[in-house]
Amino acid sequence: xxxxxxxxxxxxxxxxxxxxxxxxxxxxxxxxxxxxxxxxxxxxxxxxxxxxxxxxxxxxxxxxxxxxxxxxxxxxxxxxxxxxxxxxxxx
Numbered sequence: 638x639x640x641x642x643x644x645x646x647x648x649x650x651x652x653x654x655x656x657x658x659x660x661x662x663x664x665x666x667x668x669x670x671x672x673x674x675x676x677x678x679x680x681x682x683x684x685x686x687x688x689x690x691x692x693x694x695x696x697x698x699x700x701x702x703x704x705x706x707x708x709x710x711x712x713x714x715x716x717x718x719x720x721x722x723x724x725x726x727x728x
Contacts, residue, residue, distance in 0.1 A: 652686045670725055677721040684714035
């Protein structure tokens with residue numbers, strides 16, 4: 638296995654653990670500010686997951702487009718977290 642493949646598998650495991658743990662917490666702490674923050678974290682992690690694994694499309698799309706898609710999903714994740722966090726803080 639190449640180093641890139643090992644890192645991809647490792648980050649996949651980390652993403653799955655985060656999603657599993659926060660999904661269980663979302664069920665336990667449904668409603669309120671804690672529930673909203675958990676939902677923010679879950680959506681952010683899912684968007685970052687998509688950004689990291691968009692490279693799977695490398696055989697079908699040019700590298701420049703892949704980097705653009707990756708940047709858009711990362712920006713969307715951080716923007717969602719920032720905007721949602723400010724909304725939760727103000728409520």
